[in-house]
Amino acid sequence: MSKPKIVVLGAGYAGMMTTKRLAQKLSPEEAEIVLVNKHNYHYQTTWLHEVAAGTRNQNQARMMISDVISPSRVNLIYDEVVEVKKDDNRVVLKNSEITYDYLVISLGFETNTFGIKGMEKNAFSITDIDSSRMIREHIEYQFAKYSSASNPKDEDLAILVGGGGFTGIEFVGELAEKVPELCKKYDIDRSKVRIVNVEAMPRILPGFNEDLVEYAKKSLSERGVEFREGGKISECKKNSFVIGEGDDMEEIKAGTIVWTGGVTGSSVLSKSGFEITKGKVTVDGDLRAPGEDNIFIIGDCAWVMNEEEGKPFPPTAQAAMQHADTCAGNLKALLRHEPLSKFVFDDKGTVASLGESDAMGTVFDGNLLYGKPAVSMKKVIDNRYLFLLGGPKLILKKGKLRMI
Amino acid sequence: KNGTLYVILAALAAIAGYTVATRALEDTRDFR
Numbered sequence: 218m219s220k221p222k223i224v225v226l227g228a229g230y231a232g233m234m235t236t237k238r239l240a241q242k243l244s245p246e247e248a249e250i251v252l253v254n255k256h257n258y259h260y261q262t263t264w265l266h267e268v269a270a271g272t273r274n275q276n277q278a279r280m281m282i283s284d285v286i287s288p289s290r291v292n293l294i295y296d297e298v299v300e301v302k303k304d305d306n307r308v309v310l311k312n313s314e315i316t317y318d319y320l321v322i323s324l325g326f327e328t329n330t331f332g333i334k335g336m337e338k339n340a341f342s343i344t345d346i347d348s349s350r351m352i353r354e355h356i357e358y359q360f361a362k363y364s365s366a367s368n369p370k371d372e373d374l375a376i377l378v379g380g381g382g383f384t385g386i387e388f389v390g391e392l393a394e395k396v397p398e399l400c401k402k403y404d405i406d407r408s409k410v411r412i413v414n415v416e417a418m419p420r421i422l423p424g425f426n427e428d429l430v431e432y433a434k435k436s437l438s439e440r441g442v443e444f445r446e447g448g449k450i451s452e453c454k455k456n457s458f459v460i461g462e463g464d465d466m467e468e469i470k471a472g473t474i475v476w477t478g479g480v481t482g483s484s485v486l487s488k489s490g491f492e493i494t495k496g497k498v499t500v501d502g503d504l505r506a507p508g509e510d511n512i513f514i515i516g517d518c519a520w521v522m523n524e525e526e527g528k529p530f531p532p533t534a535q536a537a538m539q540h541a542d543t544c545a546g547n548l549k550a551l552l553r554h555e556p557l558s559k560f561v562f563d564d565k566g567t568v569a570s571l572g573e574s575d576a577m578g579t580v581f582d583g584n585l586l587y588g589k590p591a592v593s594m595k596k597v598i599d600n601r602y603l604f605l606l607g608g609p610k611l612i613l614k615k616g617k618l619r620m621i
Numbered sequence: 622k623n624g625t626l627y628v629i630l631a632a633l634a635a636i637a638g639y640t641v642a643t644r645a646l647e648d649t650r651d652f653r
Contacts, residue, residue, distance in 0.1 A: 256652070256653060257651075257652065257653050258652045258653075274648070276647045276648050276650070276652070277644075277647070279652060281650060281652070295653070613636065613639060613640045613643065614640070614643045614644060614647065615647075618640070
């Protein structure tokens with residue numbers, strides 16, 4: 218009898234950790250493991266804002282998959298997922314097809330512009346290494362163009378960031394540190410460069426503690442970041458945001474526009490016939506797709522309900538890694554005909570960086586952290602993931618070693 | 622005591638050397 222084949226789609230946080238755990242939990246005789254990914258590298262999504270701002274080399278934010286997942290244990294396929302044929306236990310890839318006995322869908326997120334006119338066409342988004350690198354190059358090009366133009370326009374230097382959530386705020390934090398460097402490099406007065414963050418909600422960082430939000434705003438404002446809270450973007454033009462409507466309408470011009478205001482699950486989900494709620498699949502407590510015995514959906518593709526509160530657990534990297542533990546454990550249980558366990562989210566807190574030198578957040582049951590202690594904690598969190606994935610060697614190779 | 626100190630210093634130097642070298646090599650890899 219041939220051994221069962223487990224196929225993992227996508228090598229993000231959830232897919233990598235699931236594959237890693239499966240390789241640890243299952244002997245080669247028990248199951249064949251296949252990992253499918255578009256690239257031969259895994260990138261740290263939570264570091265992309267640094268790549269986009271130009272404060273971190275893209276190669277520090279990514280790693281070869283084969284460095285941390287043994288190709289002798291896991292069959293690595295570098296191809297793009299097109300569609301899952303659930304009825305045939307088959308996955309259609311761009312260049313081939315594969316069959317599976319058990320499937321893990323961890324294909325991550327895509328940008329959601331909520332239908333804002335012109336946003337998809339005119340704004341950059343921070344979605345992967347390539348898009349982040351493009352933002353970095355575009356920003357620097359604006360500075361180079363300005364310094365060599367005979368009739369330069371200050372508005373070309375402005376950077377508009379749509380969305381005041383976690384990514385948007387971490388991104389403007391990095392920009393607050395990068396812009397002075399670029400000004401020095403291109404002989405430009407810092408006061409000519411606007412960094413504007415626009416958030417539709419009444420305040421930035423919805424869901425964060427109010428004291429933390431005030432701290433973040435103060436820290437970033439002191440470094441030249443402007444905020445437009447309650448600023449509903451009605452249109453994104455080629456070089457501007459239009460905020461509000463009618464008499465209250467305001468247009469902010471900029472040479473660089475980046476949208477960080479929303480994400481949705483991979484479009485492969487809807488193509489494959491899964492029932493979608495707000496862009497993702499609401500999975501069962503054991504992380505399986507509703508009505509599917511052999512398909513797990515995890516990471517940013519899934520809503521996992523917190524039954525006590527009646528709302529989904531937050532879609533964070535921390536949650537994705539915990540999904541992976543439960544998913545791998547449940548796959549092992551399925552193979553050994555044991556009962557499956559329910560996902561329980563263990564919230565260890567959240568820390569947001571505000572550039573290299575500042576941060577804020579909550580850790581362990583809501584303890585508030587600000588400034589240098591938060592900066593150190595953020596790096597501990599980042600390095601912990603690397604340790605779980607590749608041990609001390611990976612921390613030396615990719616980790617954040619300057620701890621304050 | 623001096624012997625122990627030298628061993629520790631040598632280990633730290635080896636780790637630092639490995640870190641610098643491995644990070645430099647990452648820029649030469651064929652990411653696709």
